[in-house]
Amino acid sequence: MTALLVLSASLPSMAQNVSDYRLGAGDDIRIQVFQNPDLAVETRVPDTGVISYPLIGKVNIGGLSVTAAQKAIADALQQGKFVKNPQVTITLGQIRGSQVSVLGQVNRPGRFPLENYSARPSDMLAAAGGVTPTGDDVAIVIGVRNGKEFRETIDIPGLFITMDPTKQITLQDGDTIYVNRAPxxxxxxxxxxxxxxxxxxxxxxxxxxxxxxxxxxxxxxxxxxxxxxxxxxxxxxxxxxxxxxxxxxxxxxxxxxxx
CATH class of the missing domain: 3.10.560.10 (Outer membrane lipoprotein wza domain like)
Structure with missing residues (x-):
């Protein structure tokens, strides 16, 4: 598994956007429990969202954030008295279950998979073949963050001219990027x-x-x-x-x- 990105339930200082990522069907993950190497599991989230985990059996993690999935496994291990105060870490591998829609004045509009948790608007615009000659210099990203509607206006040339990752937002499953027709x-x-x-x-x-x-x-x-x-x-x-x-x-x- 390549380009693994780790977030531990015991490390709140890690990037918030990793913890907010919601696991979906097709996502490759690695689950580890501190000081319990026998409980290390690499698996792929199935369509049902339910995985099989040692000692506790079936656990439904589909649709849960990384933080919530870690807690669900930790709670089950603790309630079953298998591990005392378990520290569960979920590592994200390749993300296949999440998709972003790119619509409007792009060469290949459609839905595109998020290949990793940190996919940016420039990545998705490139996947859609770039903006057409009639497209605007501005893109609108809409989605949901923390249960609330999210809307962000992005300067497209600025994404590629500055190449400053701090000026780009991190996309999430279900986001839509819309490029309007240029004035x-x-x-x-x-x-x-x-x-x-x-x-x-x-x-x-x-x-x-x-x-x-x-x-x-x-x-x-x-x-x-x-x-x-x-x-x-x-x-x-x-x-x-x-x-x-x-x-x-x-x-x-x-x-x-x-x-």
Whole structure:
């Protein structure tokens, strides 16, 4: 068994996300009891979630957190008077029972297994083939933590540019990653390449105009009209500056030159 990650019931200082991991069908685990080598067991959690353990027989650990499963085994050993004050350690091997859904603007949307307890959003986005050209720079992760709904917004480029693991969350079984369609603007009139375009971060009107190939020989970059919805949803006609930022769903009309 490779890349084993240990959490002992007697070591509360270990990473909390390991203790919170819920065991599922297909997970490979190693169970050990301190100073009782004969009680060391390597097994795989079956579909029923019930494993067979020496002395105490069948124990249902499916769906339990690592901490809760350790306690269930320790309690059974103590109640049966097999071990006095047992210190049970469960080591996670390969995780097969847990899955994360990756949806939206990715190349291969679907459900993907968590290969280990510390899987991160960058791992799952890579498994889904990455974000499509029309995908946003932001992903939303939703799930449940400590019995409460969980929602986190993630900067996708930041995951790969900084590669700082402390800036990534640890995914859990049942989490969903959703990548929305990127915001777009529209350009028409006397533009070389009219049509919709993806908005890049910090994009200005001048850069948006360049995306459309700039004005035609008949057009003028000084005679632009911008149609935009304000905060109240009312459509306004604006004469923009080239240095103004572009916003989602803006429509730029390139008018003809006066000369």
């Amino acid at each position: 777009v603007f529209y350009i028409y009139g006397e533009a070389q390449r009219p049509g919709p375009y993806r908005i890049e971060r910090g994009m200005t009107i001048m850069q948006a105009l360049a995306q459309g190939g700039g004005p035609t020989p008949r057009g003028s970059e000084t005679r632009l009209r911008l149609t935009r919805k304000n905060a109240k949803g009312v459509v306004e006609d604006i004469t923009p500056k080239l240095t103004d930022p572009i916003q989602s769903d803006d429509v730029i009309y390139v008018r003809e030159s006066l000369f």
